[in-house]
Amino acid sequence: MFIKEQGYFKRFETDGTLDWSFPSDYINCALLNDYQRLVPRNYGGSEYIRWSEYHEYLNSYEIEQEYVEYSEELAKQLKWMEDYIHFDRPSFKYDFISSRGAYQAIKIAATGFRGITPALAYNGYYECIESMGYDLAWLKELDGVYFEIWRRVTQGMSFKDALAEVCHLNRFPLHQHRMERALEFDEAMEEMEEEFRICTAAITPEVKEDKARELIAGAVKELLDDTPKSYEQYIIKKMHIARVVGILPDKRIEDSQE
Structure with a gap:
């Protein structure tokens, strides 16, 4: 004592x-x-x-x-x-x-x-x-969302336009509502764009698509550390x-x- x-x-x-x-x-x-x-x-x-x-x-x-x-x-x-x-x-x-x-x-x-x-x-x-x-x-599916956005961003699209196109595909039902909300509200858009930036930070210009998908999936898993x-x-x-x-x-x- x-x-x-x-x-x-x-x-x-x-x-x-x-x-x-x-x-x-x-x-x-x-x-x-x-x-x-x-x-x-x-x-x-x-x-x-x-x-x-x-x-x-x-x-x-x-x-x-x-x-x-x-x-x-x-x-x-x-x-x-x-x-x-x-x-x-x-x-x-x-x-x-x-x-x-x-x-x-x-x-x-x-x-x-x-x-x-x-x-x-x-x-x-x-x-x-x-x-x-x-x-x-x-x-689940979030790596696919950010991979498809990454593919479009690397071709010169803005994050918002890439997100809109991926959202229109309707291929990721678990995140469809979140993407729609991001396209409607700036705060939700900023949140997703920051998350996208974190998940693609390790991808360099010479990285091929298969490796990029792997890096994005790994980064998405790391998001669990904050829960x-x-x-x-x-x-x-x-x-x-x-x-x-x-x-x-x-x-x-x-x-x-x-």
Whole structure:
């Protein structure tokens, strides 16, 4: 308490040197181990979707490691839901698909991940759907939109004219509304043009179209870095910190590196 009161580590907390903390409430709880007490920093107050909930779960290392594996399995086995995630909500169609997906998620947890409670299973399912919805709404087809615009801009068209032509093609339904809105409102146009500039910044004049498409797709994926992170990502960051500061037994460190 003396060290805390004197503020000896205040500079490390404010300049970002310490990427984690042991909240005092957790330090005083003898039932928790150091891994459970460790809380990754929430940069900007919005780095994670529900940071205040994540650090209160207080799950063990074993359960959180299993949760990461469970989340990875969900992403693979629930990929079929991408074709239905755009359905209107609430609606009979979406409710039916969502119920089917939730049932599958619970079954995956019950048969392959015995440490995952029903609450964690549902959390993993809903965060998987949230991530899938974001990917579809903002990223899927976006590389195609900017690639087609890039092709026209390199031929001398303005960004606005290129966007209008691509919009008229009606080949990217997930972004059709956004393109139409950009053509109608200057602020939306500026936002898309800035995003286009970022996604094509690495393309030099000698780059061929196949490589340009690849570079644009890679840049589009990087846009995900600005979105709030899930519990799975929170755990991955927490495990990394735990390894670095040495609060995991050696066997666990070796297992996590295999």
